Amino acid sequence: MQGRYRSKYIVVMPLLLLIIIILITSRISIPFLLLHAQAENVSPSFTRQEVNDEINDLKQFAGMENSNSSREKTNDYNNNNNNKNSLSGSVDIQRISYSSDGNFLNATLWLGGNGVKENPLSYGAKMVAYGMVIDADNNEKTGKSGFDYQVEIQWNNGTWHRTSLEWGSDNSYRILDVDQNYSGFLRNNQNYVLLSLDLNTLVSPRNYKLMFYSTAFYGKSNFMYDLSSLIDIPPPQYSISTIPNPLVLRQGEQKIVGVQLKSSTGVIPEVTNFTIKEHQSNIDVNFNPDKANISSFSVEPAPFMIAALKEAQIGQYTIPLLANISTGSSFPLNVFFGHFNATIPTKGSKAVPTNLTISVVEPLSMQEQVKDFWSTYGPLITLMGAGFAGSVSTYVFDRLRKRKERNDLR
Numbered sequence: 001m002q003g004r005y006r007s008k009y010i011v012v013m014p015l016l017l018l019i020i021i022i023l024i025t026s027r028i029s030i031p032f033l034l035l036h037a038q039a040e041n042v043s044p045s046f047t048r049q050e051v052n053d054e055i056n057d058l059k060q061f062a063g064m065e066n067s068n069s070s071r072e073k074t075n076d077y078n079n080n081n082n083n084k085n086s087l088s089g090s091v092d093i094q095r096i097s098y099s100s101d102g103n104f105l106n107a108t109l110w111l112g113g114n115g116v117k118e119n120p121l122s123y124g125a126k127m128v129a130y131g132m133v134i135d136a137d138n139n140e141k142t143g144k145s146g147f148d149y150q151v152e153i154q155w156n157n158g159t160w161h162r163t164s165l166e167w168g169s170d171n172s173y174r175i176l177d178v179d180q181n182y183s184g185f186l187r188n189n190q191n192y193v194l195l196s197l198d199l200n201t202l203v204s205p206r207n208y209k210l211m212f213y214s215t216a217f218y219g220k221s222n223f224m225y226d227l228s229s230l231i232d233i234p235p236p237q238y239s240i241s242t243i244p245n246p247l248v249l250r251q252g253e254q255k256i257v258g259v260q261l262k263s264s265t266g267v268i269p270e271v272t273n274f275t276i277k278e279h280q281s282n283i284d285v286n287f288n289p290d291k292a293n294i295s296s297f298s299v300e301p302a303p304f305m306i307a308a309l310k311e312a313q314i315g316q317y318t319i320p321l322l323a324n325i326s327t328g329s330s331f332p333l334n335v336f337f338g339h340f341n342a343t344i345p346t347k348g349s350k351a352v353p354t355n356l357t358i359s360v361v362e363p364l365s366m367q368e369q370v371k372d373f374w375s376t377y378g379p380l381i382t383l384m385g386a387g388f389a390g391s392v393s394t395y396v397f398d399r400l401r402k403r404k405e406r407n408d409l410r
Contacts, residue, residue, distance in 0.1 A: 004090040006321055012036045015409065017339050019376070022336075025386065028070075029342055031252065037237070041200075042102045042103070042203045042204055043100065043103070043105075043199040043205055043206065043233075044100065044136060044206065044233065044234040044315075045100050045101050045102040045205070046099060046100055046233075046234055046235055046278070047099055047140065048097055048098070048099045048348065049097065049098055049235050050095060050096065050097045050098075051095070051096050051228065051229065051231060051327065051348050052094070052095050052348055052349045052350060053093045053094055053095060053096065053175055053228050053229075053347075053348050054075070054347050054348065055091075055092065055094050055112065056112075057226060057347070058088055058091060058092055058225070058226050059224060059225055059226070059344070060222065060223075060224045061222060061223055061224070062079060062222045078174065085122060086113060086114055086117075086123040087120070087123045087125055087196070087216055087218055087224075088113065088224065089111065089112045089113010089114055089115070089175050090113055090114075090115065090116045090117070090120070090123075090128065090214075090216070091111070091113055091128070091138050091214045091215065091216050091224055091225070091226055091337075091348055092111060092112040092113065092213055092214075092226055093109050093110070093111060093212065093213075093226045093227075093228060093394050094110050094112050095108065095110040095143070096109055096228055097110070097214055098107070098210075098230075098231070100199070100233070102199070102204075103196040103198070103199055103200060103204075104196055104197065104198060104199060105196070105199060105210075105233070106194070106197075107132065107194070107195045107196075107210075107212065108192050108193070108194055108195075109130055109192060109193045109195065109214065110191065110192050110214060111192060111214070113191070113193070114191075114228050115188075115191035115192075116128075116186060116189070116190060116191070116193060117188055117189060118160075118183065118186055118188045119155075119158070120155050120216070121158070122125055122175045124218050124219065125155070125216050125217065125218050126217040126218060127154065127155065127156045127157075127215075127217040128154070128214075128215070128216045128217075129152050129153065129154040129155070129211070129213075129217065129279065130152070130153050130154075130193045130195065130212075130214045131151055131152030131153065131154075131195065131213055131214075131216050132149060132151050132195055132197065132210050132211065132212045132213070133147040133149060133150050133210070133211050133213070134147060134148070134150070134151075134197065134202065134208055134209070134210055135147050135148060135208060135209040135210075135275055136148040136151040136202045136203075136205045136208045137208075138203070138207060138208070138209065141169065142169050143166075143167040143168070143169060144167035144171055144173075144335055145332040145334060145335050146169040146170075146332075147167060148166060148167055148202075149164070149165070149166050149167065149176075149197075149201070149202055149375060150163075150164070150165055150167065151163075151195060151196075151197055152164075152329075153182060153185065153195065154336040155192065158215050159180070159181060159183070160181070160182045160183045160185075160186065161178065161179055161180045161181065161182050162177075162178070162179040162182040162185075162218060163175065163177070163178045163179075164176045164177045164178075164197075164198070164201065170263070171282050171334070176201050177201075178200075193214075195212070195319065197311050207232075207233065207234070208233050209231065209233065210230070210231045210233060211227060211228055211229070211231065211329075211346075212227075212228040212231075212333065213225060213226065213227050213228070213336070214226050214288060215336065216238065225336070227331055227337050227344070227346045228348055229237075229328050229329050229332075229347060229348035230327075230329035230344045230345060231267060236263045236264045236265045236267075237263070237264040238262065238263055238269075238323065238354050239261075239262045239354060240259060240260070240261060240262070240263055240321070240350045240355065240356050240357075241259075241260050241262055242257050242258065242259055242260075242356070243257060243258040243260075243301055244257065246357070246359060247356075247357065247358050247359065248262050248358075248359045248360075248361060249306060249307075249310055249358060249359070249360055249361075250308065250360070250361055250362065250363045251308055251309070251310050251311075251314070251360060251362060251363045252308065252309065252310040252360075252363055253307070253308055253363075253373040254305070254307040255305075255306055255307075256303055256304070256305055256306075256310075257303075257304050257306055258301025258302065258303060258304075259274070259301055259302045259303075259304050259356065260301045260302065261297070261323045261325075261352070261354065268298045268299065269295040269298060269323075269325045269326075269327075269352075270298045270325060270326040270327075270328075270351075271298060271302065271323050271324065271325055271326075272297075272324045272325070272326050273287065273288070273297075273302075273321065274287045274288075274302060274304075274321050274323055274324070274325065275287075275322040275351075276319065276320075276321060277320040277321060277322055277353075278319070280317055280319065282308065282309045282311050282312035282313065283306070283307070283308055283309070283312060283319065283358060283360070284304075284305075284306070284307040284308075284309070285304060285305075285306050285356070285358075285402050286305045287302065287303075288302060288303055288304075304356075307360065308358075308360045310363075312360045313360070314361060314362060315359070315360060315361055316358070316359050316360075317357070317358045317359075317360065318355050318356070319355065319356040319358060320353065320354075320355055320358075321353070321354050321355065321356050322351045322352065322353055323351070323352045323353075323354055323355075324349060324350075324351050324352075325349060325350050325351075325352055326347070326348075326349050326356070327347070327348040327350060328345060328346060328347045328348065328350060329345075329346050330343045330344070330346070331343065331344055331345075331346055343347070
């Protein structure tokens with residue numbers, strides 16, 4: 001009987017132990033898996049970024065009632081009319097700052113002029129709007145001309161309202177959210193507009209693109225607008241590569257090196273110039289000493305003159321740089337105005353912080369200098385010596401041959 005009970009315990013105990021392990025691990029693993037799944041479904045978070053938009057780059061269209069006779073005017077809206085100047089200033093985007101916590105993307109459009117009024121009708125506007133369009137899947141075939149979502153704050157018929165919507169590829173749209181009374185965001189004459197994007201309504205994309213805009217209708221049937229360049233999310237990471245690499249200088253040595261900015265997106269940015277943020281006392285770094293007329297270093301490395309003074313401490317130095325990048329893209333105008341099929345260029349710029357790494361080592365000893373000199377010029381000296389020796393030996397043998405010939409004649 002004891003043997004029979006013992007065999008039952010042998011079977012039951014492992015089963016109980018297995019059940020306990022499953023219960024414990026399920027309590028741990030299921031929430032962990034849920035948290036992991038949620039983490040995978042969160043858009044990237046990043047700190048405050050800023051891009052510049054060209055100043056006074058407004059586009060103006062006149063005669064909207066007749067699209068065949070409409071004409072575009074660029075950068076020609078400044079005149080002596082105070083109302084028009086106030087309106088153009090409230091539409092001219094000069095800078096954009098933006099950041100994200102992974103759930104919301106918050107942006108500030110910094111405007112020129114005297115700012116935005118609560119009632120744009122005071123400077124002759126019939127409609128004023130500020131917004132952003134979003135390419136959530138990096139696919140030009142989806143949405144409206146590649147843009148899948150849009151968020152807009154608009155003043156019309158005396159009130160401000162906010163609308164967010166999703167675009168279909170057939171130009172149909174679905175309204176996601178609308179606020180018919182959205183005046184709380186605005187203080188009179190402020191020179192900025194706040195925009196917010198709920199990334200959860202976009203199914204929290206990991207990679208997406210943004211473009212910001214402003215527009216205003218005025219007069220009989222005219223309108224003006226301003227567009228930013230296309231912005232990549234998450235922001236690209238930048239790094240410096242040098243030729244030679246690694247960059248090593250000896251105490252008291254001076255070199256001209258090539259510096260190139262690299263992007264995590266794989267696209268070489270258009271670098272207009274570099275700025276040295278901090279100067280080291282014993283490391284002299286000067287950008288572009290001889291090629292100030294170069295407009296872009298997107299392909300050609302930027303020349304730097306770098307010198308390590310004799311007093312420079314041996315070790316590795318990190319030189320902070322600012323790379324000024326020119327940004328730009330093309331935008332299909334029919335996203336806003338369906339009867340316009342033109343594609344217009346947009347321009348902007350931003351300053352990207354990065355670092356230049358330099359190593360300083362000891363100067364060559366006399367023995368190393370001789371060895372280095374011989375390794376560089378030794379083959380040439382040997383060749384020259386061999387040629388000289390060959391010439392001398394030829395001369396000597398020729399003299400001996402002629403002397404022998406004279407002796408034989410005697």
